[in-house]
Amino acid sequence: MQEIHTPVLVKELRVLLNLKSGDNAVDATLDGGGHARMMLEFIKPNGKVLGIDQDKNMVEKMAGEKNITAVLGNFKDIDEIIKKRGFKKIRAILFDLGMSRWHIEGSGRGFSFGRPEEPILMQMDARSQKNAALILNTCPESELVRIFKEFGEVRAPWELAKKIILARKAKRIYSVGDLLSALGIKNKKSLAKIFQALRIAVNNELEALTEALPKAFGALDVGGRLAVISYHSLEDRIVKNFFSTRGKILTKKPQTASQEEITKNSSSRSAKLRVLEKI
């Protein structure tokens, strides 16, 4: 697997996760294990990381890494996954809700509007029956409007839905290029919102996050820390609301990437880290 993901906000997490030798930690979004390996530096030699990812490519890649147990699963089931593995004394749980570089550049699943030749699937879990082509070709107009409005906050969602309905009457929307031709939109900001909306819908991202946060908080030891990195306001709102209901908030203002990090890794630009301590 090429296109290794560069972990974001590592410097900030090193301080805020407050991990010590012998602690255990969970990386709920394992990917290439960048954050998980950083956690290991602090908890070695006896501490362990439980890593969860819904994409089997990530889990297979991490198999056999010392002191990291990679589990295929959705973080919405984090409590069951932790219980099944008998994982205890959890001092930190991290969610990094960004897009994996591999998903965009290596998966061939149509996550990017810059790759018109790819099939428009957008599943992070390739086993999932739901995909973007299915949504685009079968959802009623009202559902398309809802997706673009709620998950993309686009200005005229009904116009997009109309264009899609018209295009799919003539020809099935199969690839990223088919969608781009149907929409006739070139503006990158608008396209980013449209692609974000479809991705959120395909992967049930907001439901999974809403379900996972209380379960993760429940699994932490007292004094343990829950850290979430979000990348857009829809996610951040869920995290902020949840954090306001319990524990001690350690990030009054969310932490963001330094200019130096943004220059080196542009995907850190919109990252916002919030950390909550269980008291």
Ligand SMILES: C[S@@+](CC[C@H](N)C(=O)[O-])C[C@H]1O[C@@H](n2cnc3c(N)ncnc32)[C@H](O)[C@@H]1O
């Ligand atoms: C931005 S990457 C995480 C980066 C990683 N922590 C690192 O060290 O750089 C996000 C990963 O989370 C996974 N993911 C997204 N939603 C998930 C969910 N609901 N359950 C499990 N894994 C998920 C994706 O498959 C992807 O590999």
